[in-house]
Amino acid sequence: MKKLVILGAGTAGTIMLNKLSAALDKKEWQITIVDQNETHYYQPGFLFIPFGIYTRDDVIKPRRDFFPSGTEVIISPIELILPAENKVKLANGKVLNYDYLIIATGTQIRPEELDGLTGDGWRQNIFDFYTVDGAVALSNFLKYWKGGKMVLNIVEMPIKCPVAPLEFVFLADWWFTEQGIRDKVEIEYVTPLPGAFTKPIASKFLGQFLEKKNINLTTDFSTGKVDSGNNKIVSWDGKEISYDLLVTIPTNMGSDLIARSGMGDDLNYVPTDPKTLQSKNYENVFVIGDAVDLPTSKAGSVAHFEAEILFENFLRKIEGRKLEPKFDGHANCFIESGFGKGILIDFNYDVEPLPGKFPLPGIGPFSLLQETRMNHWGKMTFRSVYWNLLLKGAELPVESQMNMAGKMRMQQ
Amino acid sequence: MAMKNLAGKTVEVNDEGFLANPNDWTEDMAPELAKEEGINTLTEQHLKVIRFMRQDYKEKGQIPTIRRIKNASGVGVQDLYALFPEGPAKKAAKIAGLGKPVGCV
Numbered sequence: 001m002k003k004l005v006i007l008g009a010g011t012a013g014t015i016m017l018n019k020l021s022a023a024l025d026k027k028e029w030q031i032t033i034v035d036q037n038e039t040h041y042y043q044p045g046f047l048f049i050p051f052g053i054y055t056r057d058d059v060i061k062p063r064r065d066f067f068p069s070g071t072e073v074i075i076s077p078i079e080l081i082l083p084a085e086n087k088v089k090l091a092n093g094k095v096l097n098y099d100y101l102i103i104a105t106g107t108q109i110r111p112e113e114l115d116g117l118t119g120d121g122w123r124q125n126i127f128d129f130y131t132v133d134g135a136v137a138l139s140n141f142l143k144y145w146k147g148g149k150m151v152l153n154i155v156e157m158p159i160k161c162p163v164a165p166l167e168f169v170f171l172a173d174w175w176f177t178e179q180g181i182r183d184k185v186e187i188e189y190v191t192p193l194p195g196a197f198t199k200p201i202a203s204k205f206l207g208q209f210l211e212k213k214n215i216n217l218t219t220d221f222s223t224g225k226v227d228s229g230n231n232k233i234v235s236w237d238g239k240e241i242s243y244d245l246l247v248t249i250p251t252n253m254g255s256d257l258i259a260r261s262g263m264g265d266d267l268n269y270v271p272t273d274p275k276t277l278q279s280k281n282y283e284n285v286f287v288i289g290d291a292v293d294l295p296t297s298k299a300g301s302v303a304h305f306e307a308e309i310l311f312e313n314f315l316r317k318i319e320g321r322k323l324e325p326k327f328d329g330h331a332n333c334f335i336e337s338g339f340g341k342g343i344l345i346d347f348n349y350d351v352e353p354l355p356g357k358f359p360l361p362g363i364g365p366f367s368l369l370q371e372t373r374m375n376h377w378g379k380m381t382f383r384s385v386y387w388n389l390l391l392k393g394a395e396l397p398v399e400s401q402m403n404m405a406g407k408m409r410m411q412q
Numbered sequence: 413m414a415m416k417n418l419a420g421k422t423v424e425v426n427d428e429g430f431l432a433n434p435n436d437w438t439e440d441m442a443p444e445l446a447k448e449e450g451i452n453t454l455t456e457q458h459l460k461v462i463r464f465m466r467q468d469y470k471e472k473g474q475i476p477t478i479r480r481i482k483n484a485s486g487v488g489v490q491d492l493y494a495l496f497p498e499g500p501a502k503k504a505a506k507i508a509g510l511g512k513p514v515g516c517v
């Protein structure tokens with residue numbers, strides 16, 4: 001029996017498991033998946049919890065619902081990967097041998113990386129929404145908030161889903177309007193980037209949105225500490241911004257397992273070939289999803305497109321063929337913009353988000369870099385697509401490589 | 413791409429003044445590049461960071477991030493901001509003759 005071990009049963013790991021389980025001969029292959037807990041989170045849904053649109057129950061399901069029969073499932077923390085010996089050591093001392101390894105251990109927020117963030121203000125008037133607990137705590141806080149200055153602060157890049165902080169302030173603007181307290185709330189968006197977003201055209205477009213919604217934008221702010229006694233964030237070069245409510249996007253880092261195993265960079269991301277998704281250091285190890293060190297977004301759509309390419313490459317690898325360098329960094333993100341509307345962006349390693357149309361067979365075109373009701377509908381429909389199709393490895397009518405059809409090149 | 417004279421040599425630079433080819437760089441170009449960034453005197457501490465960045469780039473093939481510099485060179489983030497005000501990663505990379513650090517996505 002040949003052995004494939006998948007570490008991590010989040011979006012990327014679960015899709016790979018389903019695709020490969022359907023393709024590999026069960027008489028020849030044993031597939032094992034390991035995760036440290038039993039619950040699958042629909043992470044794009046966390047954004048909606050603070051505003052009471054989703055509850056905790058809307059974003060969780062048991063992981064086992066998405067595992068195909070015949071899979072060996074191990075729920076356990078992982079102690080170490082020993083890539084030179086083709087072994088994985090679990091927390092209880094058990095050792096798994098593998099012929100091939102897929103690392104899908106993701107990324108997590110690390111609030112403790114910022115001085116003062118987890119002090120007295122944490123979950124009092126400082127909240128994150130990248131964990132379900134943080135999002136629920138923020139929801140409880142917002143329900144009774146009378147208004148004041150809300151600061152959204154991105155501590156450092158890169159972060160998972162780089163559009164989520166923008167969506168948060170767009171939704172907050174809508175929600176405070178609905179509550180009748182928008183005139184009592186000042187919203188400030190504080191980012192280490194030179195603009196509202198990472199790429200120039202989208203950054204300009206989204207920056208105009210912030211302005212239109214009366215949200216102040218502070219750029220080039222590299223957060224050095226939180227002074228929660230005085231409700232201030234302080235940059236490394238001494239600039240201060242005060243807040244009544246701080247919504248923080250803490251430092252994101254890959255799993256400590258990667259650091260313990262000596263397989264990561266300074267943020268515990270695994271050096272990965274940008275086009276084949278093979279580990280740069282071990283030819284029988286592949287990496288997918290947020291765990292990679294690649295210059296594309298850490299997002300579910302990216303994990304999905306990577307899965308299509310990695311699936312093909314995995315089959316090539318086991319048949320002794322050359323890997324295809326086909327992954328292009330493709331990302332596709334619906335940006336909820338409030339008041340029942342949304343924006344769509346579609347980009348890759350080389351092409352930044354451009355305006356135009358995004359064709360989708362059978363459903364019709366979505367508008368790129370424009371605010372429409374259809375884009376909002378796409379965003380809200382996606383939860384059911386995620387649970388019922390995406391995680392199970394079904395083919396979706398979206399190409400894994402980015403397509404220029406419908407996009408408009410702009411004069412700089 | 414524009415050409416520029418640095419420490420008596422003509423080198424290719426991009427529109428933001430970053431050296432197009434890191435191999436063109438020699439340490440005697442650093443003071444002139446630093447002046448463009450508003451740093452009039454390069455101290456030993458500046459040079460420690462710049463030499464680390466050169467070495468790390470040679471070994472890893474990537475321009476080190478602030479976190480990387482902090483972890484591997486021992487110079488703290490606060491000190492990096494004091495040495496290279498406003499944007500240590502970008503400024504130090506420019507003075508070290510490396511390209512502009514890759515923006516995040």
